Amino acid sequence: DVKVTQSSRYLVKRTGEKVFLECVQDMDHENMFWYRQDPGLGLRLIYFSYDVKMKEKGDIPEGYSVSREKKERFSLILESASTNQTSMYLCASSTNRGGDYGYTFGSGTRLTVV
């Protein structure tokens, strides 16, 4: 079965901490994405990557960075966590093969910054 795995389901971090969110997919997908989801705002794209070592800014990249050293792993980094980064973070992957480009999502990480 197709899998996108996010390393933590729940995280609580302190303001100013550096936070790493990990995402691994086992489907040999080329494209990987990080979104955050907030009530009333829907899913907003933070960063995405369409190849190893490639990254592109999404709609809300400020305060975040990413790393993709291997095809299967895409990490989101909060350089200095702030309370307005409290959110649900969703990783997704997709493939250019097959034509539909639909995403498969991970189970999400609910991050609370205190």
Add this chain to the structure above:
Amino acid sequence: QKEVEQNSGPLSVPEGAIASLNCTYSDRGSQSFFWYRQYSGKSPELIMFIYSNGDKEDGRFTAQLNKASQYVSLLIRDSQPSDSATYLCAVRRDYKLSFGAGTTVTVRA
């Protein structure tokens, strides 16, 4: 103007009825269109996608696309309590999907 707009709901329908969800999008270059279902506390799961004008049916679900009107809809026939969820419309341009805020559907027994 938001890129993808949906009625937020909630939409309440009796069991066995048809639930109708609507979505409009602003980018005429959008290439394909998706409906995701998200249960409370869970991540979105793909229901179906459509890329040509007209209807596409999959079981109890029918997606409809009208590119001229920039409109996508989802019909859920014979609604069941298990269909109670938030439904997200998404549109694709190149690699990326843009999502609407979702419509919450409640199916009452």
